[in-house]
Structure formats: C-alpha cells, structure tokens
Amino acid sequence: MANKCLSASSNCKPKDFIDFGLFPVANFPTDQKIFNKYIKKNNFIKKKRLKLKICSKCKYLKLENKVNSRILDNIYEKFYKYPSAMLSQIVPTRDDLFLEKLFKNVNFRRVKSVLEIGCYDGYILHKIKQKFPKIIVSGCEPSQGANIAKKFNLNVKKKFFNDKTFKNQKFDLVILRHTLEHIQNIKKILTDIKKSMNENSYFAVEVPNVNFYLQKGLLEVFSFQHIHYFSSKSFDVISKDHNFSIFKNFETPENLIFFLKKKHDYKKKKSSNFVKLYSNKFLSKIKENTLKIKKYISKYNSDEIVLWGAGGFAIAAICLYKIPITPKTLIFDKDQSKHGLTLLDTRSKIMKIDNKLLKNRKLIIITSYYSSQILKEIKKIHKRIDVMQIFPKIKLIKI
Ligand SMILES: [Zn+2]
Known part of the structure; x- marks a missing residue:
C-alpha cells in the first residue's frame, strides 16, 4: 500500500x-x-x-x-x-x-x-x-x-x-x-x-x-x-x-x-x-490570470485565433485556463507526428506551421513552455500580429 x-x-x-x-x-x-x-x-x-x-x-x-x-x-x-x-x-x-x-x-x-x-x-x-x-x-x-x-x-x-x-x-x-x-x-x-x-x-x-x-x-x-x-x-x-x-x-x-x-x-x-x-494566494492568482486571459482574447473572434503548441500545455490552456476553442481555431505544431490529430473532442485538426494560413489571423496564443523560442519563430514571419504568451508569465505582445 x-x-x-x-x-x-x-x-x-x-x-x-x-x-x-x-x-x-x-x-x-x-x-x-x-x-x-x-x-x-x-x-x-x-x-x-x-x-x-x-x-x-x-x-x-x-x-x-x-x-x-x-x-x-x-x-x-x-x-x-x-x-x-x-x-x-x-x-x-x-x-x-x-x-x-x-x-x-x-x-x-x-x-x-x-x-x-x-x-x-x-x-x-x-x-x-x-x-x-x-x-x-x-x-x-x-x-x-x-x-x-x-x-x-x-x-x-x-x-x-x-x-x-x-x-x-x-x-x-x-x-x-x-x-x-x-x-x-x-x-x-x-x-x-x-x-x-x-x-x-x-x-x-x-x-x-x-x-x-x-x-x-x-x-x-x-x-x-x-x-x-x-x-x-x-x-x-x-x-x-x-x-x-x-x-x-x-x-x-x-x-x-x-x-x-x-x-x-x-x-x-x-x-x-x-x-x-x-x-x-493561489486561488486568487488563478482567478486573476484567467480573467486576464479572458480580457485579452475577448477582442478576437475564434476564427482569428491560433494556438501554437499542441501538447499537454494546450490541454491545460483549454481545460484549466478556459481558453475557448472552436472548429475555426487554428492549432499549429512543429512536430510532424501530431499533424492531423486533434486535441480533446474538437474537430480542429493540428496543422503544420504555414504562414499562408495566418492571413486573416490576429492573435497567436503560445501554448507551450518554449515561449521565447516560438516568439523568435513568429517574428521571422514578418507579419503584424498579436501574441499572447502564458509561460512563464501571462502577457500580450504586439508584433
Ligand atoms: Zn505529508
């Protein structure tokens, strides 16, 4: 026992x-x-x-x-x-x-x-x-x-x-x-x-x-x-x-x-x-963070949002931080073996990172521990877009 x-x-x-x-x-x-x-x-x-x-x-x-x-x-x-x-x-x-x-x-x-x-x-x-x-x-x-x-x-x-x-x-x-x-x-x-x-x-x-x-x-x-x-x-x-x-x-x-x-x-x-x-203060901090996220993403429609990172972190983002995703939400991941799979019961398939797909997108949410690496990759795309990082601190970055 x-x-x-x-x-x-x-x-x-x-x-x-x-x-x-x-x-x-x-x-x-x-x-x-x-x-x-x-x-x-x-x-x-x-x-x-x-x-x-x-x-x-x-x-x-x-x-x-x-x-x-x-x-x-x-x-x-x-x-x-x-x-x-x-x-x-x-x-x-x-x-x-x-x-x-x-x-x-x-x-x-x-x-x-x-x-x-x-x-x-x-x-x-x-x-x-x-x-x-x-x-x-x-x-x-x-x-x-x-x-x-x-x-x-x-x-x-x-x-x-x-x-x-x-x-x-x-x-x-x-x-x-x-x-x-x-x-x-x-x-x-x-x-x-x-x-x-x-x-x-x-x-x-x-x-x-x-x-x-x-x-x-x-x-x-x-x-x-x-x-x-x-x-x-x-x-x-x-x-x-x-x-x-x-x-x-x-x-x-x-x-x-x-x-x-x-x-x-x-x-x-x-x-x-x-x-x-x-x-x-954990409970009040969670509340504060969840509200912060809600406030940030309330300005965007679900078809303007991209999740970048499709692992356990993304599941936590959806289930614990309550980030709403719909079939229109785009989910990117670098890892080939994840492409075509889905998170939870959503119909939104995980895609390969593709700049063309970002055309009408306005917010990228980094759902990964590797925020700074992903931020560098996003900057290379040369597109004006808002980015929300969660780890190690929740913040909105305009690129
Ligand atoms: Zn004990």
Whole structure:
C-alpha cells in the first residue's frame, strides 16, 4: 500500500486543496476515431475530476483521485508521442540546463557508469558519452523513445524500471528526470534505485517545482500524469525518510534539480532552510490570470485565433485556463507526428506551421513552455500580429 502522504514517518493529514473539475485522462493529441474506439473497447473513462490535496508538513501537493496506473500506462504506451531532441525535433533547453548543472557539480572522475531511468530518446546519456567516452551509459524507458535511443546505439531497455531491470549492476550515477512525479509508489522506486547505487554514487533528480506554479498562479503543470507535486522542502522529507543526503540543489526556477548521495553518517547537518509553500494566494492568482486571459482574447473572434503548441500545455490552456476553442481555431505544431490529430473532442485538426494560413489571423496564443523560442519563430514571419504568451508569465505582445 502506498502512503497517505509523502512522508513515511510522520503522521500527516493532507487537506483538500483544489478541484479543477473534469479533466482529460489523456492530455496529448490523439486520432479521435482510433482513440475513442480504444477507450470504448477497453471500458476506460476519458475524463475524471482533477482534484488535489495539500500537506503543510511535507510542503507538497498530491493527486486525489488517481487514474488506475495500468490504464494510464496502456494509453500512454499506445498513443503518447513526445518530440525528440536526438531527432532535432526540439531545442532541449531544459535538458541542457540539467547537463550544465550535472557537469559542474558532479565529480566525473569518480563516475565510470551511469544509469538513466525514464531516459526517453537517450539525449542526456548521449551527451554524457560525448563528453566522457569512457563512461558506460545505460538507460531504461517504456515508451517509443527507447527505439530512438537504440538507433543511436545506446544501451536502453524498453521497459519500466524495477530492481530486476539491471539486476546485480551498480552505477556511480543514477539519473531520474521528470519521472518521480509520475510514480505511484515513491518508496518502492527509491528502494530499487538505492539497490543500484554504490556507497558513493550520485543520484540526480529533476521534477517540476510546485512552488513556482503556486506562486504565479500557473496551471500547466497539473494533470493526471502528475501524482506528486514537490517543493524543495519535500526533498528534505524524502531525504530523511530514505536516508539520502542533499549534496546540491537548484531551482531553475520552474523545475527542481537535486543531487543526492546515500547517507552514511548521521552527523547532525545544518538543516536545510527551504521556503514555505506559496499556497495562500493561489486561488486568487488563478482567478486573476484567467480573467486576464479572458480580457485579452475577448477582442478576437475564434476564427482569428491560433494556438501554437499542441501538447499537454494546450490541454491545460483549454481545460484549466478556459481558453475557448472552436472548429475555426487554428492549432499549429512543429512536430510532424501530431499533424492531423486533434486535441480533446474538437474537430480542429493540428496543422503544420504555414504562414499562408495566418492571413486573416490576429492573435497567436503560445501554448507551450518554449515561449521565447516560438516568439523568435513568429517574428521571422514578418507579419503584424498579436501574441499572447502564458509561460512563464501571462502577457500580450504586439508584433
Ligand atoms: Zn505529508
């Protein structure tokens, strides 16, 4: 049985925090016909109430009514696509920032082997290998991403990680990025990870920083895929419970990067002084942001609006920020594999970026974390158009 809260030791009682209402189980583009058939055949549900609880002790939010993980894994395995940095489908700014911190803070003279759990297309492993060719890198990834990694000759197993995946092997560095927040049983995965670490191994973790979203009233992080929402303080709790020591930590600011080591001595270390959870004003901030968006877009008709970015962010824009879309709303994405698919039950198909289609359009809404990259691409079009960005701050830009 999984714990009631993050902490295994303290007896905390997470409280109701927010109810976003019905939200899609699959927050990515799909071929509606095939997807609906699959859902029906398997008796799955398409939407569920997205509700979160908060724990003031663990400084952490938790998904309340989870989707059965077997169902979620099935849907993901069958339908989910993510752009690949190895195939140059995205500029991996988030991954490069992680690599910068990794190379600066980890002593690679002591690292002979690396394991990345949830390595997707193997971009991080590839970069480590490029810099240190003698290091043996291994990975583990259940999605299609594993096939991409294999094409680049990376040793990546296409499966979910557990203590049997790399049985009897120890790694000097274990990496877990944007994965821990998806895993139901944190205790189990951390126990399994520890088994694959040496006494002096590093354990590098990256997760979204819930405090960033709470402080700014931003909603794109929330979905059924994310069961846990951590703050820096939550890693204090995790470290204490699972006997890790925090070696280095960073807020990027929208993500948390933690470098942990196994704790050997129980010498009293100065306890980390992490900030509180910015949860007090969250509801009023959301209201403020939603009103701001509503005010901005009220000046345009739906056939004048373009959404640029057709992933989970766009789903959050529609379902959580309540940006109305109609069959006339144009949806652009750079990723070829999304073209012709749709978001939710809308009839508006995702299109390839095409300047001609922008002719009568007056507002582009950037529904992506990569606002500055997309803004550059829009500027290259040389067209007078208004742009609304949501991340990291909601604002209207006239071009
Ligand atoms: Zn708690």
